[in-house]
Amino acid sequence: MRFHGTAWLGKHLGKDDIAFLCIGNGSTASEHSYIVKPTSRPPKYPTMLSNLESACRNKTIFNLGVLLTELWLVQPFEDLLNHELQRHESANPDADDVDIWVLIDNIVDKVSNEAGTRYENAVRRCLYCDFDRRSVDFEDEGFYDVFCLKAVGQLEETHSFPFQFAE
Structure with a gap:
């Protein structure tokens, strides 16, 4: 979660904001987790x-x-x-x-x-x-x-x- 607390993600992620993809046998792979929360945009360039x-x-x-x-x-x-x-x-x-x-x-x-x-x-x-x-x-x-x-x-x-x- 390298971007947690940054301008891109902010500080508040809940359980509904992270998704784990299922592998063919129905189990989940934690190394294939994705954030499903829309990212906040960093400030405009100067x-x-x-x-x-x-x-x-x-x-x-x-x-x-x-x-x-x-x-x-x-x-x-x-x-x-x-x-x-x-x-x-x-x-x-x-x-x-x-x-x-x-x-x-x-x-x-x-x-x-x-x-x-x-x-x-x-x-x-x-x-x-x-x-x-x-x-x-x-x-x-x-x-x-x-x-x-x-x-x-x-x-x-x-x-x-x-x-x-x-x-």
Whole structure:
């Protein structure tokens, strides 16, 4: 129950909110439990992230990067950005403006420190939509293959080797 008490689930789960799937012989498998309660939505992104999202090459892929970051760090991306912005402002009190990509790089570095380079690589590629291709449209079969290799493949390797984070 990693998300209990977070912005996604809140603090109150009852017996009617968790379902166990039945296996073919009628018994239940506790490792296949699911939450059937609608999740509460985390707060909206700050304006700077909304502006960034609208300028992205592929919003779906960018949002996947945001989601992967939130899942690993168990915090809404907005909170992570605001924390990095406060750190940046206290370290650079005379700076007029901050590049949001500097803040995002700091967040991705946190992901790397906790999750390892495979997961971090997938997150970074999604946030930057960096797949070494001009087209970032899933209708393009070449892009789809590259996305599966460079993002999904990295996530699968992380899942396959949960205790081998360092490379």
